[in-house]
Amino acid sequence: MPVTFGQPFKAGDWLHTTQGLVAQVGGATIPLQADEISSHRDGSARFAVLSAQLSNVQPGEARIINIFPGAKVNSTPSVPASPDWNLELEAQVYDANGNVTATLVAQPQSQLVTQIASTTGRRLAGAVATEYTVALPFKNKATGTPHPHLSARLHTRLTDGGQRIRTDVVMENTRTWTASPGNITYSFAVKRNGSTIYTQPKFTHYHHARWHKVLWTGALAEPQARVRHNMPYFMASKAVWNYDLNLKISDTELSNSLAYLKTKQQEQAALGPMANLFLTPYFPTTGGRSEIGPFPKWTASYLISQDDRALQIMLAHGDAAGAVPVHYRDESTGQVLDLDRYPKVTVLVGTSEPSLPNLTPNSTTIWTPDTAHQPSLAFVPYLITGDAFYQDEVTFWAGWNLAAMDPQYRGYGTGLLTQDQIRGQAWNMRALSEAVRITPDSHVLKGYFKTRMTNNMNWYKQRFVENASSESPLGAVQKPDENHLTAPWQDDFLGVTFGQLVDDGEPHALPVLNFFSKFNVGRFLNEGNGFCIAKAPGYYWNIRDANGVFIKNWDSLFTKNFPGTSCTADLPIDGYPEAPDGSAAFARAMLGSAASAGIPNAASAYNLWVSKTPRMDAAFTADPTWAITPRI
Structure with missing residues (x-):
């Protein structure tokens, strides 16, 4: 097997x-x-x-x-020259009135045979499994004309001498420069040797989106195997944050979440594979939600429990990542749109050079993506499965973040992510680091993402290390659009991300995190200097005095923001200390991540904050999004 x-x-x-x-x-x-x-x-x-x-x-x-x-x-591949694969993909395209306007087909067998003979397009190659990525357009069945936008990528894995074939059928509407991009309404079927083996009822495939379906064919049945990792080693590899493996995720919560997933799938059935499931499609929506955090709630639950129910939910949302219109594939390279070739392009903010083609009418979607509220949806699914679909999702999202910035402010091809909101910077840098970490060394975009990471880290180092005297003496990060304010909760997001960058061995990450931690860790340890720990989680604080000068000590910072407040034993703790998803929980994760990075006094601050928020641990059993602890 x-x-x-x-x-x-x-x-x-x-x-x-x-x-x-x-x-x-x-x-x-x-x-x-x-x-x-x-x-x-x-x-x-x-x-x-x-x-x-x-x-x-x-x-x-x-x-x-x-x-x-x-x-x-x-490990020598053993595959037949012409496998018994013989798939045919068929899409019936509909207009706005529900009339069939075309039947499109894609027949990949001959291309697979050619790739086997030439050993091209292989991502897995060995005695156990050999996988080819077969990319091809759809053609009009009547005329043979290629469709301008709809295409397929079939990640075709041959095992057991070709007697088992796993095909991850990926349907894409992702072209960047082809005229008139837009939504496409179609029904879909996969046939093998003339017999239908899969159907997808009519739905609307959004522009710059993709979806997939895994199919097994061949003489031998699909292997029914499930791999569970040695999670202490998995965490020790530093591929992910150090989640608290001592937690026992609530069985009731897991069952209820899976039932809720089934309900959402039924409610959103008309959306087909463009369904949002638990995701909030309007990203700028205010308030917390289960996908926002270092990892989403369901991913953290899976890492801690490796429960089948959590796995189903996590992979379903890894799939849903493909529905968001952030997928721009450059026709000339076959890869994610990049700033090396198009340093002045933008897909979201500012003026693009060259201009992107206009969308066709009626190409609205349920989605409004932004950078400040984006989740990490595909990274851990890729770490677990090794599937190409999720690897591509990681690169698409990282590439979109870079191309979404205003070209001038990002330094054109330099690809700076530093002009965003602080939370946006945190999640942008997380997405970029995910691409840097898991993109294979042989991947054509490996150097591209590494260079943008280096450019961003150099910027942070220059500003917060080399020019630290121009910043807050307490280490607070200024709100980009209101430099008299800082947002402690967003600073915690940035601290969590830079803690992971230290784990990654990213040069300059540690000195930058040291600067951030003066404020992030310091606000939990300076009650003796006049700053009450009960107020350490915060929303927005003034960091300048009435003359616009940076506040230089903790007592003055506290007085400026909490006039008339004394550090009494009964002073209520801010940030919802009993909740798993408030700013008090954000601080737990930040301190745990900082302690893992070796930040001085972060471990003692973490232990102190745990003692002040004892009921949070029980809440983490239902929602462990922020349950990050120091590495031992």
């Missing part, structure tokens, strides 16, 4: 350029196939897609796979 999954590695654990991997399974040692490798800065593997062939696994049986470095050997 073949299994393929994603696996992060601690720095130094596997030197993939000189070592292979082996697995011990039930007393037997078997080779592991490794693909799509991304490296740490020391050259060791950070992440890989692993494939193994397991033998004699019985229904319901659990196998422990222990992974070790071993001798480096070649």
Whole structure:
């Protein structure tokens, strides 16, 4: 039985350029196939897609796979020259009146055969699994004319000598420069050897969006296997924040969330694969929600529990990420729109050069994306599965953030993300770091994302380290549009993200985080200097005096913002200290992340804040979005 999954590695654990991997399974040692490798800065593997062939696994049986470095050997693909695949994709296109205007078809068999012969377009290549990405347009069945916008990408994985074929059928409406982009209404079917094996009823495919469906074909059945990771090691790899694995996620909450997902899928059935599920489609909506945080609520729940219900919810929203109109693929490269080729392009703010084609009429969607409220939807699904769809989603979102900034303010091709709201900067940098971390070393965009990360980190270093004397002496980050204010809750978001950047080994991240932490950590430790810890979570505070000069000490900061307030034992704690999703919880995550990064006194501040918010832990069992703890 073949299994393929994603696996992060601690720095130094596997030197993939000189070592292979082996697995011990039930007393037997078997080779592991490794693909799509991304490296740490020391050259060791950070992440890989692993494939193994397991033998004699019985229904319901659990196998422990222990992974070790071993001798480096070649894993030779074994695939037939012309697999028994023979898929045909068919889309019936409708106009606004419900009339069929065209039947479109895509027949990828001959292209797969060509790619097998030429070994092109492979992302997995070995004895266990070989996967080709077959990209092709749809053509009018009557005339043979290619459709200008609708296309398919089929991630076609052959295992067991081609007797099992896993096809991730990705439907895209993502072209950037082709005239008249817009929504496309169609029904869809996949046929194999003339027999229909999958149908999608009529729906409207949004512009600059994509969706997918995994299908298994072949002589052998789909392998029914589920991989669960060694989560303490997964966390120790620093691929993700250090969530509290001592929490037990509420079984009731997991069941209720899955039931709610089923309800939402039924309610939104008319949207088809463009459904938003739990996501708030109008991103600028004020207030907290379950997708906003370091990771969404369901992703944090999965990392802690690895429960099947949490997995279903997480993957469903990883799929929903494709429905948001942020997917711009450059026709000339086949890759995400980039600023190297188009330094003056913008897809959201400012004037674009060259101009983007105008959307066709009636191309409205349910979505209004922005950068300040974006969730991380596909990163952990990719870490878990190693699936190409989720890898592409990570790069699409990171690419969109860069192209969404005003070209002049981002420094054109420099790609600065620093003119956004503070929370926007936090989530932009998170998305960029996700792309840097998991994009394979061999990927054409690896250097592109790394360069933009370097450019942004140099900007932060110059402003907050080299020119720190021009900033708040207390380390508060000025609100970009009102420099007399700071937003402590947004500063916490930025601190959480930069804590992860330190974990990533990103140069300059630690000195920048040290600056942020003067304020972020300091407001929890300066009650002796006149700043009450009960007020440490905050919304907006003044950081300048009446003359516009930065406030220089904690006592003056407190007096300016909380006049007449004394640090008494019964002073209520701000930020909803019993809730899992208030600013008091944001602070927990920030302090835990800072402590993991080695920020002085962050661990003691974290422990103190935990003692002040004891009821939050029970709330985290239902919503662990912010349940980040210090690494030990």
